[in-house]
Amino acid sequence: MLRVEGVESGYGRTTVLFGVSMEVPDDALVCVMGRNGVGKTTLIKTMMGVIKASRGRITLDGRDITDMRSYQRVRAGLAYVPQGRASFPSLSVRENLQVVIETSPHGVAAGQAALDEALDLFPKLRKLLGRQAGFLSGGEAQQLAIARALVTRPRLLLLDEPTEGIQPSVIIEIENAIAHLNATNGLAIVLVEQYMEFALRLAQRYVVLDAGRVVAEGATEGLANESVRKLLAV
Amino acid sequence: MGSLLTQAFTGLGIGATLLLIALGLTFTFGQMNVINMAHGEFIMAGAYTAYMLQGSFGRETSLLVSLPVAFVIAGALGVALETVLIRRMYGRPLDTLLVTWGVSLMLQQLARDLFGAANVQVLTPSWLVGGVHVAGVDMPYARLFIMALVAAAVAGIWVYMTYLPQGRRMRAVMQNRQLAACSGIPTARVDRRTFFIGSGLAGVAGVALTQLGSVGPTLGTNYIVDAFLVVVVGGLGQIRGAIIAAIALGVLDAYVEWGTSASFAKVVVFVAIVAFLQARPQGLFVLKTRALT
Numbered sequence: 001m002l003r004v005e006g007v008e009s010g011y012g013r014t015t016v017l018f019g020v021s022m023e024v025p026d027d028a029l030v031c032v033m034g035r036n037g038v039g040k041t042t043l044i045k046t047m048m049g050v051i052k053a054s055r056g057r058i059t060l061d062g063r064d065i066t067d068m069r070s071y072q073r074v075r076a077g078l079a080y081v082p083q084g085r086a087s088f089p090s091l092s093v094r095e096n097l098q099v100v101i102e103t104s105p106h107g108v109a110a111g112q113a114a115l116d117e118a119l120d121l122f123p124k125l126r127k128l129l130g131r132q133a134g135f136l137s138g139g140e141a142q143q144l145a146i147a148r149a150l151v152t153r154p155r156l157l158l159l160d161e162p163t164e165g166i167q168p169s170v171i172i173e174i175e176n177a178i179a180h181l182n183a184t185n186g187l188a189i190v191l192v193e194q195y196m197e198f199a200l201r202l203a204q205r206y207v208v209l210d211a212g213r214v215v216a217e218g219a220t221e222g223l224a225n226e227s228v229r230k231l232l233a234v
Numbered sequence: 235m236g237s238l239l240t241q242a243f244t245g246l247g248i249g250a251t252l253l254l255i256a257l258g259l260t261f262t263f264g265q266m267n268v269i270n271m272a273h274g275e276f277i278m279a280g281a282y283t284a285y286m287l288q289g290s291f292g293r294e295t296s297l298l299v300s301l302p303v304a305f306v307i308a309g310a311l312g313v314a315l316e317t318v319l320i321r322r323m324y325g326r327p328l329d330t331l332l333v334t335w336g337v338s339l340m341l342q343q344l345a346r347d348l349f350g351a352a353n354v355q356v357l358t359p360s361w362l363v364g365g366v367h368v369a370g371v372d373m374p375y376a377r378l379f380i381m382a383l384v385a386a387a388v389a390g391i392w393v394y395m396t397y398l399p400q401g402r403r404m405r406a407v408m409q410n411r412q413l414a415a416c417s418g419i420p421t422a423r424v425d426r427r428t429f430f431i432g433s434g435l436a437g438v439a440g441v442a443l444t445q446l447g448s449v450g451p452t453l454g455t456n457y458i459v460d461a462f463l464v465v466v467v468g469g470l471g472q473i474r475g476a477i478i479a480a481i482a483l484g485v486l487d488a489y490v491e492w493g494t495s496a497s498f499a500k501v502v503v504f505v506a507i508v509a510f511l512q513a514r515p516q517g518l519f520v521l522k523t524r525a526l527t
Contacts, residue, residue: 048416074418086413088406090521099406100417102399134521152418 001026001188002047002156007056009046016042018212019056024156029182029189031203031220033196039212040192041083044158047190048080049073060156075105079154083161083192085141089134093125093144096133097151106153118147121177139170146177156188157181163195171198178202239371241488247377249484250384251446254439255457256464256476257387261432262312263462264471265408266425268320269331273461274454275341276311276433280304280440281449282349284356293357297441301383304437312433313426321425324411338455345451356444376445383442387435391473394431404428408471409521463507469517478518483507 002024010016016039024030032040045051047058049070058066060076068076088096097118101111119126122143128136133144142162149157159178163171179202181187193199199206200220208216255277262270284300291299315337323329358376365374395401407414407424415421436454443453464483468475483503491499511517 050412050416069420070412070415071418071420074416080416082413082416086410088409088413090409091402091405095402096406099399099402099414099419102402103418103420105418148417 001028001061002190003057003059004043004047005057005059007043007046007053007058009042009051009053011042011051015054016212017046020209020212020214021056022207022214022217024188024190025205027182027186027188028205029178029191029203030205030207031191031193031199032207032209033193033199034209036194038209040209041160042212043209044080044160044190044192048078048158050080071103074152074154077155078158079149079152079156080158081142081145081149081160081162083164085138085145085165087133087136087141087144087148089132091133092129093131093133093136094129096144096148100148100151104152110153111151114151114153115147118150121150121180122147122173139166139173142166142170142174143177146174150181154187156190158190158192160192161194162191163193163198171195175202237492239369241492242485243371243373243377244492245485245488246381246481247484248487249481250377250381251439251443252457252460252464252484253477253480254380254384254387254442255436255454255461256468256480257384257391257473258432258435258439259461259465260468260471260473260476261428261435264465264468264476265404266324266428266432267327267470268324268429269327269334269462270312270315270320270432271331271335271458272311272315272338272341273334273433273436274456274458275338275345276308276436277440277443277454277457278341278345278449278451279311280308280437281356281444281453282345282354282440283307283437284441284444285349285354285449288357294359294361297356297359297362297445300441301438304441305434306437308437308440309430309434312429312436315433316426316429320429321422324425342451342455349451351451353448353450355448358445362445379445380442383438387438388473388477395473400424400427467507467510467517469519471521472517472519475517475519 004020004022006019006021008015008017008019020043032043034040042051046053049068053066057064063076065073065076091099097115101108101115104111124140125143125147128140136144162174175198178189182189191199191203203220206217206220207214259273262268262273283304284297287300287303288296319333320330323333362375362379365372395405403419403424406419407421411421464476464480468479486506487499487503490502
């Protein structure tokens, strides 16, 4: 589905990723792992077009999306939940979702149906539709962020550290939702995650980054390998 | 008592004029963080639009026709400025200040070349001549017209921002541009629309100002600093803050000027603003969230 081939990117003159290549097969959940500062978030931002790739190529179902803007990548089938539970703080929860539905590549009716499915996944959000997003708790804000990504009916979801700073009971809800989306809906997912047990329970494949390069990849059973665990400093 | 009320009405009139000019800036400066010094020249463009149209539509109707036409002309100038220059400078407000200052000087010179250096007059329609006398206060129709225009503009903006999808997109982009783009919102298109509306409102303000005095190339420059102060005191991007700030500054100016002079009133207003911003640098209103920052 998604192929990243020899991608280099970074911030200004500082290169962070050096020739990164990886593949996300159809329906797969791939976890990107590594220590702090190795380029995981940079990689996911480059996939989404937030950061431009200075070299290499990114394709989605064979279609070159390397030079597409972020909003065009959403129309092509990507969705992104950034690190930090970002939202539009002065908009209500309903408006946060509505504003995305109104530009949904599949039309408002399909967006509305996707919204209903997302609210079934996170029923707590139904009670919070009128609340200003800036006043949500961390867990609620993360659920909103995932729901907002889902209303575009993506084919590939990019999730950046969805468990960061979230209480354990909400992590379980998020884990169940991700598992459902991947297993039942067949949604391909790239998950950037430091919480290794969480990632291991969900992902079928992994990619480990170190200093901006892919240093290990494979099926998640391989993560039991001591040499891979050393790379993750766990 | 009558004099006190007269000054209150005068202050409201000054406040309404300031607010009409500042409304456009709450979009371009308050929401997009672009210090557009050419905003004053968009006001001037609106005023000259009224001057040009009075020949075609006559004294009685030209003012009303000028309002939408000036909105479109000033809005188009704003879009051109955003597309050609400002788009390359988002996140660099000081650069936008310098560049748009240069653009404002060019537009002033263009106005001199087109209309001459001397000021011109826009005729007041007969239905705006005179005024009403209420509770010992003379209320000129021209001032009442500007107040009504401001009320209509504020109501229109509120409806647009609250109920229309385009307004929601605008709020989303201004609050988190990157997230908006990653949610499928074409941010460049939203930026253009925001600039169109902000600049268009300056054009409407220009038409209104023709009823308070003559029209010249530096018409907008005379108001631009006060309008920026209204936006800063009100809180960046906060329409209700701009409303309160404009009225407060207008009324303060009117009352101080009543007992002293126009220059002294200006000094007092500036000192009051500096003191206020020392105590509350974020302005009257600020976006509240659970986050610490």
